[in-house]
Amino acid sequence: MAKTILAVLEQRENKLKKSAYEVVTTAVSLSKQLNLNAKAVVIGNDIGNLDEIVKYGMGDITHFKNGDLANYSSTAYTDIVTGFVKEIEAEYILFSDTAFGKDLAPRVAAKLNAGCLIDCVHLEVSDGNLVATRPVYAGKALMELKPKSEIKVITIRPNVFKAHSSENNVITNIVTKEVTSPDLSTRVIEFKKSEGKLDVAEADIIVSGGRGLKDPENFKLIEDLAEALGAAVGASRAVVDAGWRSHREQVGQTGKTVSPSLYIACGISGAIQHLAGMSSSKYIVAINKDKDAPIFSIADYGIAGDVFEILPKLTEEIKKIKT
Amino acid sequence: MKIAVCISHVPDTATKINIAKDEKTIDPNGVTYIINPYDEFAVEEALKMKEKFGGDSEVIAISVGGDNNKETIRKALAMGVDRGILLKDENFRDSFGIAKALSDEIKIQGCTLVFFGKQSVDYDNAITGQLTASMLGYSCIAVVVNLKIDGDKIIAEREIEGGKEVVEAKLPAVITAQKGLNEPRYASLKGIMAAKKKIIEEKQAASFESLTEVIRLKKPAPKKPGRILGTDSSVVPELVKLLHEEAKVI
Numbered sequence: 001m002a003k004t005i006l007a008v009l010e011q012r013e014n015k016l017k018k019s020a021y022e023v024v025t026t027a028v029s030l031s032k033q034l035n036l037n038a039k040a041v042v043i044g045n046d047i048g049n050l051d052e053i054v055k056y057g058m059g060d061i062t063h064f065k066n067g068d069l070a071n072y073s074s075t076a077y078t079d080i081v082t083g084f085v086k087e088i089e090a091e092y093i094l095f096s097d098t099a100f101g102k103d104l105a106p107r108v109a110a111k112l113n114a115g116c117l118i119d120c121v122h123l124e125v126s127d128g129n130l131v132a133t134r135p136v137y138a139g140k141a142l143m144e145l146k147p148k149s150e151i152k153v154i155t156i157r158p159n160v161f162k163a164h165s166s167e168n169n170v171i172t173n174i175v176t177k178e179v180t181s182p183d184l185s186t187r188v189i190e191f192k193k194s195e196g197k198l199d200v201a202e203a204d205i206i207v208s209g210g211r212g213l214k215d216p217e218n219f220k221l222i223e224d225l226a227e228a229l230g231a232a233v234g235a236s237r238a239v240v241d242a243g244w245r246s247h248r249e250q251v252g253q254t255g256k257t258v259s260p261s262l263y264i265a266c267g268i269s270g271a272i273q274h275l276a277g278m279s280s281s282k283y284i285v286a287i288n289k290d291k292d293a294p295i296f297s298i299a300d301y302g303i304a305g306d307v308f309e310i311l312p313k314l315t316e317e318i319k320k321i322k323t
Numbered sequence: 324m325k326i327a328v329c330i331s332h333v334p335d336t337a338t339k340i341n342i343a344k345d346e347k348t349i350d351p352n353g354v355t356y357i358i359n360p361y362d363e364f365a366v367e368e369a370l371k372m373k374e375k376f377g378g379d380s381e382v383i384a385i386s387v388g389g390d391n392n393k394e395t396i397r398k399a400l401a402m403g404v405d406r407g408i409l410l411k412d413e414n415f416r417d418s419f420g421i422a423k424a425l426s427d428e429i430k431i432q433g434c435t436l437v438f439f440g441k442q443s444v445d446y447d448n449a450i451t452g453q454l455t456a457s458m459l460g461y462s463c464i465a466v467v468v469n470l471k472i473d474g475d476k477i478i479a480e481r482e483i484e485g486g487k488e489v490v491e492a493k494l495p496a497v498i499t500a501q502k503g504l505n506e507p508r509y510a511s512l513k514g515i516m517a518a519k520k521k522i523i524e525e526k527q528a529a530s531f532e533s534l535t536e537v538i539r540l541k542k543p544a545p546k547k548p549g550r551i552l553g554t555d556s557s558v559v560p561e562l563v564k565l566l567h568e569e570a571k572v573i
């Protein structure tokens with residue numbers, strides 16, 4: 001009997017996250033290459049958009065349900081996933097490398113003696129074996145590794161493995177299982193949302209500002225462009241350390257690692273620690289008045305000019321094509 | 324209370340990385356090593372907790388690795404950690420192997436509160452704390468930016484996408500520290516002198532077969548140099564056109 005690859009899906013505030021579709025697509029694709037059954041599991045209360053998953057070719061979903069599990073509880077979630085893996089004898093367990101996946105995956109791995117392939121940006125099957133590629137040393141090197149344990153835990157970097165809706169309609173069977181008395185000894189009691197702003201870790205477009213903006217007030221220019229694009233605002237460490245922006249916006253080695261489709265760096269020199277956090281973006285635009293700034297070495301398109309002159313014009317042009 | 328802080332010894336973030344001949348490790352020539360930046364937040368928080376709990380509380384720094392890790396342990400001792408333990412293993416171990424060695428030692432030492440950094444900037448796994456906690460059967464809160472402990476009850480805030488989760492847990496626990504949790508103190512001259520007299524106990528880490536195997540380490544393919552379109556806003560329409568039609572990202 002074929003073994004199983006289990007996709008663990010993330011929900012927040014009773015909705016599946018975008019990363020859940022990436023995990024499903026990747027699990028379905030690996031199941032074909034490795035000749036495995038593909039299953040998915042989600043834990044929560046009522047999940048509003050669970051039906052959406054049928055578009056992604058996953059035929060078998062188990063929803064563990066309990067009113068107390070709407071919020072994440074590392075103890076309860078670990079018990080449920082670990083128990084389910086044993087029950088269905090899953091061999092591969094796939095997560096997205098989000099705050100949720102990163103918390104749960106190693107806890108499950110420790111319980112199952114599973115090797116961990118973390119933050120993978122490429123997965124390949126060679127001679128029937130899985131080979132994972134992951135960035136190390138903040139992206140200055142890539143490590144190829146293979147699992148040696150019977151059960152394998154994998155997390156994939158968000159935004160890198162795209163979600164594809166499947167052409168052939170798979171009939172999706174969603175089984176709901178009520179969970180009784182989950183272990184809630186460690187649990188989330190509140191989610192403090194940051195004032196309605198898009199997070200750099202989840203955004204498809206990021207507009208980042210650095211010391212070249214000269215003054216915190218001038219970040220208005222960055223915010224305006226971000227708003228026109230529906231983008232998140234990012235920042236270099238220099239402006240975070242100066243107290244101009246909050247740390248949650250910091251991109252880089254000691255900030256967030258991001259891989260958006262488009263990253264626009266404004267008045268950022270491109271120090272190695274900054275590049276570490278954004279060099280895997282699909283397209284990079286740099287605006288910097290110093291034509292020798294290192295940021296241009298990784299930018300697809302650059303303007304070697306003054307942010308104060310260029311940003312208002314750019315915002316205006318973007319607004320034009322958006323209407 | 325016995326408090327442990329687990330620290331790793333990593334290349335300075337500004338270091339250029341060259342791949343060694345074996346194509347599996349980095350060439351250590353010319354590489355400066357430092358205490359992992361996130362582990363400084365872990366050390367600071369451990370010292371704060373010692374001050375808070377008082378009495379006969381002590382902080383023990385533990386590191387798994389080669390002899391050179393003693394430099395990093397010494398750094399923690401200079402900041403005020405009481406003593407150090409080096410779990411010796413000159414060979415590569417994956418996070419699982421490191422967590423195994425750490426959890427065995429934490430059990431022996433009887434530490435009920437354990438601090439880690441959020442992530443070590445060499446392998447960038449950000450999982451060793453969670454693995455160790457799971458092996459010990461301790462609570463675990465990762466990527467913490469705010470920590471309150473009252474009796475055995477913990478309330479912590481951890482950073483996630485789009486906000487912060489407030490998490491409730493109980494001791495014994497593992498906490499992994501994120502930037503923002505505190506301002507790490509500098510080692511004073513007095514601290515550096517005192518650190519020379521503090522004990523670093525060396526033990527052989529029990530051998531462990533890693534659960535993953537490195538096939539090779541390679542440099543990422545160099546990105547093809549981009550185009551500088553111009554030096555003023557006259558090229559903005561061209562840029563927007565390229566993003567819209569060539570890159571198709573807007």
Ligand SMILES: Cc1cc2nc3c(=O)[nH]c(=O)nc-3n(C[C@H](O)[C@H](O)[C@H](O)COP(=O)(O)OP(=O)(O)OC[C@H]3O[C@@H](n4cnc5c(N)ncnc54)[C@H](O)[C@@H]3O)c2cc1C
Pocket residue numbers: 209210211212213235236237238239250251252253254255256266267268269270271272273274277287288289290293305306307308336360
């Ligand atoms: C352990 C460690 C970790 C670090 N982690 C991070 C991290 O996570 N993220 C991070 O970003 N950094 C990090 N750094 C800091 C990093 O080394 C740099 O200091 C920082 O990225 C510089 O920020 P910046 O580009 O905004 O400032 P600067 O380097 O000062 O660059 C400002 C740029 O603006 C340009 N400029 C000035 N005026 C204008 C104008 N009018 N129009 C256009 N351009 C203009 C200048 O030409 C210059 O290139 C870390 C450093 C260390 C030691």
Ligand SMILES: Nc1ncnc2c1ncn2[C@@H]1O[C@H](COP(=O)(O)O)[C@@H](O)[C@H]1O
Pocket residue numbers: 329330331332359361362365385386387388418421425438439440441442443444446447448449450451452
């Ligand atoms: N060799 C090691 N010895 C002791 N602690 C370690 C070691 N490697 C990692 N850690 C700890 O685990 C944290 C996360 O590391 P990692 O999971 O490798 O990103 C680090 O910030 C350290 O606190």
